[in-house]
Amino acid sequence: MLDAIRAAREALATEHLIQPRLRGEREALRVLLATRHGAVLASTAAINQLKALIVSAPDELRAELRKLKRPAQITHCVHLRDRPAQDIEHRMTARAMRCTAQRVQALQAEAKELENEILALVRQQAPELLDLFGVGPITAAQILVSWSHQGRFRSEAAFASFAGVSPIPASSGLTNRHRLNRSGDRQLNRAMHTITLIRVRLDPATKTYVARKIAEGKTARDAQRCLKRVVCRQIFKILERAEGSQLIEAEQLAQAA
Known part of the structure; x- marks a missing residue:
């Protein structure tokens, strides 16, 4: 309460008050930035989850992914398929990796699409x-x-x-x-x-x-x-x-x- 009163008094004593921000094109940029930021954060969380799955995966799966870099790991996991001859742990882990890698690619594509929209607006303004x-x-x-x-x-x-x-x-x-x-x-x-x-x-x-x-x-x-x-x-x-x-x-x- 005291902080609010102090802030109000300082605002009233200010000779040059800052103007409010406009909407329109500025607001369009703001919502695109916020949405892209959310997609980037979700992509990072999905990548961390995929790394955790790789670390705890069965030896056969881990050996396939160990020497690959992150983009190659994501692409490899997207194409993992269930094999009936394998045990349930291997099959479910592969399915979890595939779903997580697909989520990473979808979020990265969304962030890239939003960035292109942002670039177009910046070029206009x-x-x-x-x-x-x-x-x-x-x-x-x-x-x-x-x-x-x-x-x-x-x-x-x-x-x-x-x-x-x-x-x-x-x-x-x-x-x-x-x-x-x-x-x-x-x-x-x-x-x-x-x-x-x-x-x-x-x-x-x-x-x-x-x-x-x-x-x-x-x-x-x-x-x-x-x-x-x-x-x-x-x-x-x-x-x-x-x-x-x-x-x-x-x-x-x-x-x-």
């Missing part, structure tokens, strides 16, 4: 995001879901705070430093984190940037925090500019008509 290094359809969709529309955030700093990548002072005594922000939209923060991980691993320019920050005395974690802030600034500018250009084009078409 903000194709510029997909041109950024390290940004894929899933991270781009999450960014669009959290950002929602132009003007929702009063500034790039507000968007960074919402994404949980704004620096928080953590100085003490003679130490002058900042720490990671643990607040904000954690799904958006996760998308930013994924982008930075890909860039640190594959992008030469990002490797140079991180090395320079470390040479300045920052830790690897602090360098990654700075990189998240840079990525957030870049994404915000692209989104605001892309939305503004779309509005201008719509106005021009309306005037021409």
Whole structure:
């Protein structure tokens, strides 16, 4: 009760209230992301179940699957068939493996189909995001879901705070430093984190940037925090500019008509 009262007072004292998210295309992306996430989690659970079945399977079945990699194990289990000459343990284990492997393939196909739908929507709304290094359809969709529309955030700093990548002072005594922000939209923060991980691993320019920050005395974690802030600034500018250009084009078409 006290926390609710305190939160209400802080909201009333805020000069710039954040705008609510839009529905329409943004909501379409959100439900697709949520459904795909559920399919991925269910697929992971089914894969773990299949691994457990393989570990406890009869020696003959386990020998067939031991040297195969996971995709090959799933394909092999899908084609397992009951043999009357085998004992009941072998036949029922093979049936359980076949059902579980079929479930894995169905969930993976569902997740892939949903990802294609997400990619098509992202290309319609903000194709510029997909041109950024390290940004894929899933991270781009999450960014669009959290950002929602132009003007929702009063500034790039507000968007960074919402994404949980704004620096928080953590100085003490003679130490002058900042720490990671643990607040904000954690799904958006996760998308930013994924982008930075890909860039640190594959992008030469990002490797140079991180090395320079470390040479300045920052830790690897602090360098990654700075990189998240840079990525957030870049994404915000692209989104605001892309939305503004779309509005201008719509106005021009309306005037021409």
